[in-house]
Amino acid sequence: MELILDGILQALRLVVSLDAEVMAVTLLSLKVSCSATLISLFLGIPSGTLLALAHFPGRRLVVSLVNTGMGLPPVVVGLFVTIFLWRNGPLGFLEILYTPSAMVLAQSVIATPIVAGITIASIQNLPANLKLQVLALGATRVQMVWILVREARLPLLAAVMAGFGGVISEVGASIMVGGNIKGQTRVLTTATVMETGKGNFDVAIALSLILLALAFGVNYLLTVIQQRERPR
Amino acid sequence: MNTLLGVENFRIRRGGVQVLDLPSFSVAVDEKVAVVGPNGAGKSSLLLSLACLLQRDAGTISFRGKPVSKSGETAYRRRIAMVFQDPLLFDTTVIDNVAEGLRIRGTARNEAREIARDSLELFKVGHLAGRSAHKLSGGEAQRVSLARAFAVRPELLLMDEPFSSLDLPTRIVLAEDLGRILHESGTAAIIATHDRIEAFHVVDRLVVMDGGKVVQEGTPKEVMAEPVNSFVAAFRRTTVPT
Numbered sequence: 001m002e003l004i005l006d007g008i009l010q011a012l013r014l015v016v017s018l019d020a021e022v023m024a025v026t027l028l029s030l031k032v033s034c035s036a037t038l039i040s041l042f043l044g045i046p047s048g049t050l051l052a053l054a055h056f057p058g059r060r061l062v063v064s065l066v067n068t069g070m071g072l073p074p075v076v077v078g079l080f081v082t083i084f085l086w087r088n089g090p091l092g093f094l095e096i097l098y099t100p101s102a103m104v105l106a107q108s109v110i111a112t113p114i115v116a117g118i119t120i121a122s123i124q125n126l127p128a129n130l131k132l133q134v135l136a137l138g139a140t141r142v143q144m145v146w147i148l149v150r151e152a153r154l155p156l157l158a159a160v161m162a163g164f165g166g167v168i169s170e171v172g173a174s175i176m177v178g179g180n181i182k183g184q185t186r187v188l189t190t191a192t193v194m195e196t197g198k199g200n201f202d203v204a205i206a207l208s209l210i211l212l213a214l215a216f217g218v219n220y221l222l223t224v225i226q227q228r229e230r231p232r
Numbered sequence: 233m234n235t236l237l238g239v240e241n242f243r244i245r246r247g248g249v250q251v252l253d254l255p256s257f258s259v260a261v262d263e264k265v266a267v268v269g270p271n272g273a274g275k276s277s278l279l280l281s282l283a284c285l286l287q288r289d290a291g292t293i294s295f296r297g298k299p300v301s302k303s304g305e306t307a308y309r310r311r312i313a314m315v316f317q318d319p320l321l322f323d324t325t326v327i328d329n330v331a332e333g334l335r336i337r338g339t340a341r342n343e344a345r346e347i348a349r350d351s352l353e354l355f356k357v358g359h360l361a362g363r364s365a366h367k368l369s370g371g372e373a374q375r376v377s378l379a380r381a382f383a384v385r386p387e388l389l390l391m392d393e394p395f396s397s398l399d400l401p402t403r404i405v406l407a408e409d410l411g412r413i414l415h416e417s418g419t420a421a422i423i424a425t426h427d428r429i430e431a432f433h434v435v436d437r438l439v440v441m442d443g444g445k446v447v448q449e450g451t452p453k454e455v456m457a458e459p460v461n462s463f464v465a466a467f468r469r470t471t472v473p474t
Contacts, residue, residue: 127318127320129316129318129320130320132280132285132314132316133314133316133320135285135309136283136285136309136312136313136314136390137309137313137332137333137336137380137384138306138309138310138333138336138337138384139306139336140306143336147322147332150322151322151323153323154323
């Protein structure tokens with residue numbers, strides 16, 4: 001109990017004193033996870049919409065793969081992204097292993113199936129005849145897709161929350177492709193693992209609390225937007 | 233007869249079952265037609281296929297004498313409108329719902345809203361313009377749905393059992409209003425219905441379907457005088473409150 005209280009006090013001290021290292025780690029966490037979430041939205045929403053609306057052989061298999069991807073273990077993603085970015089790997093020429101770019105790439109791989117999976121569910125949960133109603137209003141296929149995505153915007157905010165939540169809290173992929181290099185690729189999760197390993201529980205708790213506050217802040221903001229959109 | 237819509241050799245099969253078989257069917261300009269029949273008679277399939285929203289196995293549609301090609305389906309749908317059993321309103325305000333069809337056609341936002349407001353007034357729901365569409369009663373929502381269809385000034389209005397989920401008094405009032413608006417505006421309409429109230433308030437011609445085929449047609453009076461099957465006989469006996 002004393003350990004936790006010390007951790008809370010340490011967290012307050014670090015935040016109030018605007019500790020340079022903690023600020024840098026926090027900002028990098030936000031930067032990496034927000035970038036990965038944005039990329040996952042650009043990839044996940046169109047692909048999820050396509051999978052929800054299109055009919056083609058093997059669609060069920062693809063949807064099952066996306067749903068499986070929603071639970072991708074970050075260490076597995078980390079392993080494969082590392083292999084791809086390794087000097088001799090297919091993407092080795094990019095030379096981004098152990099950089100924030102590699103972490104963004106790995107986190108995007110984790111978040112994209114989450115966003116795509118929730119998008120599929122959101123679009124499929126719209127009323128069955130809504131697509132026909134939109135077409136009956138004279139919409140082209142492109143207008144129809146746009147209107148259906150617009151209609152699913154509130155559940156899609158859940159996709160943003162789930163995608164961001166999935167990547168801000170992951171540690172396995174970030175530590176494997178980023179390497180937890182001080183001042184370069186150290187983020188809140190990897191720093192927490194390191195401090196715990198060193199026995200600095202108070203700092204680890206402090207970092208964890210900052211991480212929780214960050215995740216809560218972003219999700220609170222999105223929840224406010226979601227609830228404001230549809231007042232009860 | 234000045235034909236607005238004509239179909240020839242219309243056939244649709246689903247899962248090996250013939251759901252629609254229409255050698256010929258037409259609607260005149262300004263004509264109001266009710267399609268009646270038991271569940272599974274093919275009424276909804278007829279309306280969906282007339283709107284090119286259901287793929288057909290064979291058959292052609294012509295509108296004002298010109299055939300509707302595959303590539304011309306969207307342009308054709310912009311000359312008609314369809315109302316479903318559920319109002320299927322969008323998650324926005326009532327006025328933006330009604331303006332949506334016009335916005336789809338490229339009408340400027342303010343102009344679309346102005347036309348939408350007139351259409352809402354026509355259906356006596358102008359006072360609901362600023363309200364969220366999800367806060368309407370069933371009757372209000374269906375009036376908004378009809379206003380949305382009318383806002384695009386359709387040459388033909390297709391309606392698939394639009395009042396079936398409403399209570400009887402609401403149904404009667406709505407059917408009266410719809411019949412009046414259709415006649416005043418000179419809009420041709422096809423309404424699929426189980427309901428004598430809708431059929432009698434709105435239409436000039438009654439088409440009876442069964443098993444995907446037209447089994448009887450004529451004025452409501454003619455059809456009621458000589459019912460071709462038990463469904464029409466039962467339909468005739470339905471009490472219409474006056």
